[in-house]
Amino acid sequence: MRNGSQAGKSHVKSTNGATGQTSSLKAKVDILEGSAQDSYTPIKSLNTFLFDWKIKARVTKKHNKKTWKNIRGQGTLLNVELIDSQGTQIQATFFNEQADHYEHRLVENRVYLFANGQVKMANQKYTSIKNDYSIVFDKQSEIEEVDDDASIQNRGFCFTTIQEINDFEQMRTIDAIGIITQVGILTQVNIKQSGAVKDRRNICIADESNLSIQVSLWGANARTEGYSEGQVLALRGARVSDYNGKSLNSGDEHSQMFIDPDHRRARELHNWYEYHKSNLSLSSVTINTSIITNGTGIATTNCGLGGAVGSGGERPDNFKFAEELIEELLNPVRSSQSSGLAPFLSDAAKQQTKFYKISGFVKMIFNDEKILYLSCPDCRKKVIEEDGSWRCENCSKLHETNLPTYMLSALISDVSGNVMVQFPRELGDSIMNGKSATEFKEMKDEF
Numbered sequence: 352m353r354n355g356s357q358a359g360k361s362h363v364k365s366t367n368g369a370t371g372q373t374s375s376l377k378a379k380v381d382i383l384e385g386s387a388q389d390s391y392t393p394i395k396s397l398n399t400f401l402f403d404w405k406i407k408a409r410v411t412k413k414h415n416k417k418t419w420k421n422i423r424g425q426g427t428l429l430n431v432e433l434i435d436s437q438g439t440q441i442q443a444t445f446f447n448e449q450a451d452h453y454e455h456r457l458v459e460n461r462v463y464l465f466a467n468g469q470v471k472m473a474n475q476k477y478t479s480i481k482n483d484y485s486i487v488f489d490k491q492s493e494i495e496e497v498d499d500d501a502s503i504q505n506r507g508f509c510f511t512t513i514q515e516i517n518d519f520e521q522m523r524t525i526d527a528i529g530i531i532t533q534v535g536i537l538t539q540v541n542i543k544q545s546g547a548v549k550d551r552r553n554i555c556i557a558d559e560s561n562l563s564i565q566v567s568l569w570g571a572n573a574r575t576e577g578y579s580e581g582q583v584l585a586l587r588g589a590r591v592s593d594y595n596g597k598s599l600n601s602g603d604e605h606s607q608m609f610i611d612p613d614h615r616r617a618r619e620l621h622n623w624y625e626y627h628k629s630n631l632s633l634s635s636v637t638i639n640t641s642i643i644t645n646g647t648g649i650a651t652t653n654c655g656l657g658g659a660v661g662s663g664g665e666r667p668d669n670f671k672f673a674e675e676l677i678e679e680l681l682n683p684v685r686s687s688q689s690s691g692l693a694p695f696l697s698d699a700a701k702q703q704t705k706f707y708k709i710s711g712f713v714k715m716i717f718n719d720e721k722i723l724y725l726s727c728p729d730c731r732k733k734v735i736e737e738d739g740s741w742r743c744e745n746c747s748k749l750h751e752t753n754l755p756t757y758m759l760s761a762l763i764s765d766v767s768g769n770v771m772v773q774f775p776r777e778l779g780d781s782i783m784n785g786k787s788a789t790e791f792k793e794m795k796d797e798f
């Protein structure tokens with residue numbers, strides 16, 4: 352009985368093994384036959400274990416060649432973005448001599464066959480392309496231009512919603528799309544760190560979540576004319592900024608923009624806007640923006656028009672009660688503590704910058720020595736007194752003057768409880784009834 356059952360087991364096992372082998376062999380044959388038929392590997396089936404592949408793809412974006420530097424040395428790199436006939440995108444990188452070699456051979460919008468690259472895990476922080484993998488092409492790689500293939504679309508997008516952007520960390524690269532709700536005029540901005548003057552245009556876009564966000568277009572993207580309300584603006588490779596809540600930056604060196612692109616999302620947004628534009632109630636994830644438009648001078652603060660609570664009790668703008676807010680902010684910290692990571696080093700803690708709306712009254716302002724600091728007139732970082740001048744470590748410069756700057760903390764209270772909120776810089780003015788940090792310091796010094 353016992354022997355029999357063992358024999359039976361081992362018999363079953365070997366049968367399974369044999370069947371497994373047969374089916375995996377068959378699968379291999381299928382792949383080979385399949386690839387012989389349509390010749391090319393879909394980008395979506397690339398992975399680090401697949402070596403013998405050949406993709407046919409369009410170069411949708413060729414970035415400017417960059418220099419890299421780390422402890423192992425320095426060199427140049429060239430990033431390109433590829434898309435295949437199934438609409439799957441992937442980023443590819445060329446280093447050093449390969450970057451020089453392919454910089455002018457690859458042309459945006461043309462179609463190529465690519466083989467013999469190394470498939471690697473992608474660093475998603477620096478690309479809007481949603482692919483777990485990226486490709487590094489080296490001197491073994493084969494790249495050959497072929498005739499244009501209309502089955503490969505001109506541009507791939509991986510759109511994120513404005514709601515999703517609200518959860519992303521600073522400097523994350525994304526594709527965004529929305530209806531233009533406000534167009535600012537072209538302005539020139541002094542970039543204090545480099546001394547350069549750059550063109551900038553602020554625009555607000557909104558989507559079906561009834562959220563809006565401010566986009567700062569820079570350089571050639573800002574100089575483009577012909578934006579108007581109700582158009583769809585699509586951005587490839589825009590960068591998330593934590594400036595004033597959440598906003599986006601789109602400079603011509605890293606980001607492409609398209610007005611009313613031929614894309615399903617653009618049509619959806621147009622339909623939504625047509626239906627709702629007469630009673631649009633938007634909430635902005637960017638706070639304290641003042642967009643100067645052609646028509647009326649300074650238009651409004653906030654891209655949105657107010658309307659904190661959406662219909663049916665939804666709160667699309669992340670409105671929270673104090674108690675909920677504290678609970679939500681503490682959760683990732685708690686889970687990282689139980690995982691043994693220092694809370695402020697954990698990814699969860701790093702990604703916590705997020706925009707919330709809270710409604711309450713100022714219960715108390717902490718009038719301690721931290722309420723204001725003396726800042727550098729250029730970069731607003733803290734300065735140290737040095738023989739009657741003010742040294743900024745950040746700009747490594749001595750300044751004649753300093754700028755008193757708020758970093759005040761206040762206890763905001765609502766029905767659920769209290770939450771301590773910091774009000775940096777000019778945000779402190781409104782808490783102090785419009786009194787600037789300079790005025791407040793003068794008053795304080797008199798006592």
Ligand SMILES: [Zn+2]
Nearest residue numbers: 727730743746
């Ligand atoms: Zn400075």
